[in-house]
Amino acid sequence: MNPEALTKEIKEYALSHGAELVGVLSPESIDAFPEYWIGWQVKQKSKKTTDYMDNPKSILMLGYHAFDDIHEAQIAHNGEIEYPVYERMRLYTRRVMRQLESKGYTCIVYPFNLSQKKMAQLAGLGSMGKNSLIINPEYGPWIRLQSILTDAPLVPDKEYTKDLCGDCTRCIDACPTGALSPYVVDPEKCLIGISEKELAQLIGQDLPFTDFRDTPNEVFKKYMPRFTTNSVLMCTACQRACPYGKEKRGL
């Protein structure tokens, strides 16, 4: 099958198996990016695609719409935080992976040490927003990203070069903890970063289970209300403030 036909087929497959957005970038385009740190509590250096695979030819970027508040659940379990929405995405992404594998190609799902945001922009999914998230004209920041590194020869899309933010600063103004400066988030101030630290402290107290209600952190209690005993709904203030994607999100 020629690369054009293969690309068309796999994109259609992804879009009919859970993804709302799909794009392709070349490994060279992300490998050309200077080294950066990735992660939060545990920081790791970025890697090259060749660290993952001998002969990488393409990266397929998939965007999944976070269409409901339930996607923001963060559950403490056995000393770790689980993000159920990402499991849903992995399930869908594996279907695409299996489709490529059935044609004889090798795939690696979610090579962690590659910036998903940068790759999404390179694959044409959207622009880097001042909220430090990729924003898409239709879905706004309400997309979650997955990637498949593969030796399948797919045709790269054009990178997204437009800046969708312009003079807008609504997300920066809306952040309750002042965690945002244009295009950069400070994980020490972002409530999502704080919640991971909170959990680490609660584990230190050796509770029979992790009860988010026991946190002494007033900011955390106010902006990330308990959802069930072991879970909270993550802060979405910077996403809600964004003019893009409101309609699709029913806001």
Ligand code: B12
């Ligand atoms: C660690 C992490 C966090 C940390 C720190 C975030 C950070 N520094 O970006 C914390 C815990 C705070 C966090 C919070 C959230 N996160 Co988070 N996080 C990650 C994770 C695991 C790694 C990100 C990272 O460390 N990147 C390293 C930094 C240095 O690189 P980068 O931000 O990607 O930026 C590079 C380029 O974009 C470029 N760049 C920098 N500035 C600019 C400016 C312009 C104009 C351009 C073009 C490029 C550019 O330079 C950087 C390299 O130096 C990724 C998954 C992954 N493996 O990529 C998810 C990820 C970034 N998170 C995501 C989400 C959705 C969130 C939350 C909304 C929570 C949630 N519901 O999951 C909040 C939002 C907070 C916010 N406003 O950013 C999504 C983003 C989806 C999107 N639409 O972009 C990701 C991709 C997860 C996923 N699989 O979907 N997160």
Ligand code: SF4
């Ligand atoms: S998720 Fe909340 S705390 Fe973090 S940057 Fe966005 S608005 Fe600020």
Ligand code: SF4
């Ligand atoms: S709220 Fe405004 S500045 Fe922030 S990401 Fe959306 S468009 Fe950009």
